Amino acid sequence: MPTSPSLSTPSTKAGREGLDALLARPGKALIGLDFDGTLAPIVADPERARAHPRALAALAALAPKVAAVAVITGRPAEVAVRNGGFAGAPGLEHLVVLGHYGAERWDARSGKVTAPDPHPGVDAVRAELPGLLDGSGTWVEDKGRAVAVHTRRAADPQAAFEALREPLTDLATRHGLIVEPGRMVLELRPPGMDKGVALAGFAREIGAGSVLYGGDDLGDLPAYAAVDTLRADGTPGLLVCSGSDEVTELRERADLVVDGPEGVVRLLGALADRLG
Template sequence: MSTNALPAPVTKAGQDGLAALLADPGKALVALDFDGTLAPIVADPELARAHPNALGALVALAPRVAAVAVITGRPAEVAVRNGGFAGVPGLEHLVVLGHYGAERWDARSGEVTAPEAHPGVDAVRAELPGLLEGSGTWVEDKGRAVAVHTRRAADPQAAFDALREPLTGLAMRHGLIVEPGRMVLELRPPGMDKGAALTGFAREIGAGSVLFAGDDLGDLPAYAAVDTLRTSGTPGLLVCSGSDEVTELRERADLVVDGPEGVVELLSVLADRIG
């Protein structure tokens, strides 16, 4: 059980969102990014794992709200594995929306559902090695998308800046888009973003309030979705998993916490308050 106080949002909209969540948690949707939010950022994404206290916080919170959704650019099954979510009692209200909502894993069934992959991803995958030769980058194959990581390069920011234009051209030739992030450029099909995934799921469950926590540029569409939900009468709280690498979320957030540890602590405090 957490003994910390519940942090106060700095905006009126955020205060209203938190108040609505606490007043009627049974209609609340708690939506979370994975990397950088539930899991610390690491040089090799394959080694990313949820914060050691994340699972306990989710088990405490999930039964008390309408749903918890992990919305990630990773394949759903990878997020489930790296989060340790499968077969955990108390997580029946958990859904993982992978590939920005193109895939869905439901804790109740343990199954992943997904449409056919975009053909442009295979074409891009074949051309990337020649384009990236000697760049010191690393390619993460996500199945329905590919991500070029520059964090291992001699100069990560210089590599990121140098590759952004050619990767954008490559993506466009094959009907894809480029999503920039924290030392990563992801090539993926258009129409896949966390905002659409969040909005669709919130409508599906009839959410009365929404909390979204993220840390990177790919989370901005989810921030925008919460803003839109607010204008239509659904209170929302925007949480930033603090990072000095990405300031846009910090500036737009109602509440900034200290990385994944701060997110996990917030979830634990919410579970205690609702309990």
């Protein structure tokens, strides 16, 4: 099936097959999306991150035409729901937010968050971080089930990031956690869950016939790997990179690179138009 003129053509054969499968059987398609940097522009203060002004409209136009839309984020689910404006938004009945890399789940239909008990190591790390970071010019984001150390506000963000990688890894290891690096952020979180596990599990749950995943950061690489595995098992997939000069690895692996959240919103809108 040829792609619509309003849709950019993926650069790879696998990506073109993934897009064609999505367009041919949208009722079996899963749309998976990161939040920060993908649906929402990156900002210095993560608490001020909000979805792109046209994201809700694009999602509402597309969601009823596919099997499901899953926002997969390292943030708590309720924070992503609030910052995205998802609660009660018309047209988003098929939306699910998988927060804390899938440890939490919010369903638009029920409006409720379900989650297991938090890992005890997070409290221990939270208590020790202030002494470790004293004078480093960093900022700590408490995510409840994880703790993120941001270096974007430091005098030299990249130098601060590199200087903290080893001590934060040591701290995380002592308390049974892992460190997830990102765009000027190091997140200390429990092991065993990542965006790939969350995406693959949800794809199995709904019996997805095709999967599109869009992300912008290193934490999205496991989701890319999950799509690769699904492809190998016969489920077509499309990898989208919400373009960033800070993380080139996603660009190199993506089937389709778009211009940040603005480009993601345009892509979602083009898919909705084509399926309409």
